[in-house]
Amino acid sequence: MTERLDKTPVLIVDDDPSMRAALRQWIRLAGFATQEVATADQAMAKLSSDFSGCIVSDVMLEGEDGVSLLRRIGDLDGDLPVVLITGHGDVPMAVEAMRAGAYDFVEKPFDPDHIAEVVRRACDRRSLVLENRALKTRLSDSAGLESRLIGSSPAMQTLRRQILHFATTDAAVLITGETGTGKEVIAQALHDFSHRKDGPFAAINAAALPESMVEAELFGHEAGAFTGADRLRIGRIEAASTGVLFLDEIVSMPLGLQPKLLRVLQEKKVDRIGATRPVDVDVRLISAANMDPKEAVRTGRLREDLLFRLNTIELTVPPLRERGRDSLLLFDTFLNRFAVQYSMVAPVTSARDEAFLQTYSWPGNVRELRNAAERFVLNAGVSPQPLETLVTGRQGAGTVPAAGGLKELMDTYERSLIEGALRRHGGHMAEVMRELNLPRRTLNEKMARLGLSRDPDGSAEPVDRQEKS
Ligand SMILES: Nc1ncnc2c1ncn2[C@@H]1O[C@H](COP(=O)(O)OP(=O)(O)OP(=O)(O)O)[C@@H](O)[C@H]1O
Ligand SMILES: [Mg+2]
Numbered sequence: 001m002t003e004r005l006d007k008t009p010v011l012i013v014d015d016d017p018s019m020r021a022a023l024r025q026w027i028r029l030a031g032f033a034t035q036e037v038a039t040a041d042q043a044m045a046k047l048s049s050d051f052s053g054c055i056v057s058d059v060m061l062e063g064e065d066g067v068s069l070l071r072r073i074g075d076l077d078g079d080l081p082v083v084l085i086t087g088h089g090d091v092p093m094a095v096e097a098m099r100a101g102a103y104d105f106v107e108k109p110f111d112p113d114h115i116a117e118v119v120r121r122a123c124d125r126r127s128l129v130l131e132n133r134a135l136k137t138r139l140s141d142s143a144g145l146e147s148r149l150i151g152s153s154p155a156m157q158t159l160r161r162q163i164l165h166f167a168t169t170d171a172a173v174l175i176t177g178e179t180g181t182g183k184e185v186i187a188q189a190l191h192d193f194s195h196r197k198d199g200p201f202a203a204i205n206a207a208a209l210p211e212s213m214v215e216a217e218l219f220g221h222e223a224g225a226f227t228g229a230d231r232l233r234i235g236r237i238e239a240a241s242t243g244v245l246f247l248d249e250i251v252s253m254p255l256g257l258q259p260k261l262l263r264v265l266q267e268k269k270v271d272r273i274g275a276t277r278p279v280d281v282d283v284r285l286i287s288a289a290n291m292d293p294k295e296a297v298r299t300g301r302l303r304e305d306l307l308f309r310l311n312t313i314e315l316t317v318p319p320l321r322e323r324g325r326d327s328l329l330l331f332d333t334f335l336n337r338f339a340v341q342y343s344m345v346a347p348v349t350s351a352r353d354e355a356f357l358q359t360y361s362w363p364g365n366v367r368e369l370r371n372a373a374e375r376f377v378l379n380a381g382v383s384p385q386p387l388e389t390l391v392t393g394r395q396g397a398g399t400v401p402a403a404g405g406l407k408e409l410m411d412t413y414e415r416s417l418i419e420g421a422l423r424r425h426g427g428h429m430a431e432v433m434r435e436l437n438l439p440r441r442t443l444n445e446k447m448a449r450l451g452l453s454r455d456p457d458g459s460a461e462p463v464d465r466q467e468k469s
Pocket of ligand 1: 147150178183185366367
């Protein structure tokens with residue numbers, strides 16, 4: 001009879017075949033799957049710290065007694081429940097066994113209902129222990145992820161949840177987002193929080209390689225496959241086996257190679273250049289794009305069938321300017337990290353710097369912000385400057401007062417918000433109104449009061465009140 005896989009296993013350890021048969025019968029009747037062995041060594045070979053059931057062992061085993069087996073199991077995993085079967089009148093032994101950490105003991109001749117009851121309790125205890133452990137791992141995982149993928153905006157919280165959830169699967173993931181938004185951080189996290197974490201994380205960026213080299217780099221080649229290929233070469237895909245293959249900037253993958261890549265994904269086989277037989281590979285594929293991949297399909301740069309294989313799961317990383325106060329949190333974290341790295345004191349940011357952090361458009365996203373934090377730390381000791389000057393090169397720009405009352409600060413904040421929106425929408429007033437949720441008249445009045453023009457870098461020319469859109 002084959003056991004259903006979802007039944008909890010009970011390992012029976014007894015050197016007497018007739019005892020094993022009796023235990024098997026009662027324990028199976030109680031709804032468990034059984035495994036049987038005759039010696040302590042065989043028992044140890046069957047057990048691991050993720051064994052999900054309990055052990056029922058005779059206290060007298062050939063060569064080794066049940067109590068010493070109990071100690072060995074305890075060394076493997078102190079929470080594995082062991083039920084010992086003792087002979088009639090073996091009370092001192094039973095007492096010793098309980099002291100050594102046995103879950104319970106049952107005296108021979110045993111009552112089948114009693115055995116079933118004890119086994120059930122032991123297995124319940126075990127499943128509780130394993131559940132708690134899994135919960136703890138999940139919690140510490142998510143804590144680890146929070147310091148790698150920083151951000152408390154709803155979008156980042158959702159992303160972290162998605163990463164932990166999808167990390168446990170082997171489904172292909174496509175990560176899209178502007179440059180510097182953290183796509184590689186996410187790909188690495190999907191690897192590190194998965195069962196493939198001990199396998200390789202092989203990243204390849206087709207855009208960074210000459211097109212002629214991409215094929216050999218990805219697929220490898222046999223010795224003598226082409227001029228110059230004097231030795232066998234294992235490609236990146238094959239080398240990533242048991243781990244993750246990260247295809248960065250997938251849109252730059254040469255069109256001619258895309259069908260070959262598709263075959264890898266569909267058949268889990270790689271054809272080295274010049275090989276007569278394919279090689280099996282076991283990789284999880286993660287890819288990234290900083291332009292809309294559907295647009296790349298429309299313009300003929302990406303094959304649609306390949307895209308459908310890549311984007312089983314699609315994760316979209318929002319640009320930094322859409323993450324609310326995350327820029328403050330990230331900047332503060334980077335300041336402290338760089339201060340430690342350079343053994344310097346972390347400089348204090350002014351209200352003016354904070355207003356800038358939240359309103360600048362950060363076209364280079366987190367990468368740009370991180371560089372700014374590094375320079376801010378390094379400059380602080382010699383020639384401290386407002387962050388805005390450091391990032392944009394604009395000398396103070398006259399927009400943000402170095403100090404001032406609430407009114408000045410509010411104006412500054414308002415000005416930088418409107419300025420940011422104008423810049424983002426290229427001076428398109430209807431878009432600015434929509435983003436800031438302001439009627440045209442209010443927006444015009446504010447712009448006039450704050451000396452802002454539709455062209456954010458130009459001089460304060462009069463605002464066009466006639467614009468139709
Ligand atoms: N949420 C975040 N928390 C902490 N660091 C981050 C975060 N997002 C990005 N970074 C850091 O910002 C830098 C850029 O991130 P990453 O290389 O992952 O971006 P990318 O999206 O792959 O950019 P590109 O498209 O240019 O390749 C890295 O130094 C990374 O560690
Ligand atoms: Mg990248």
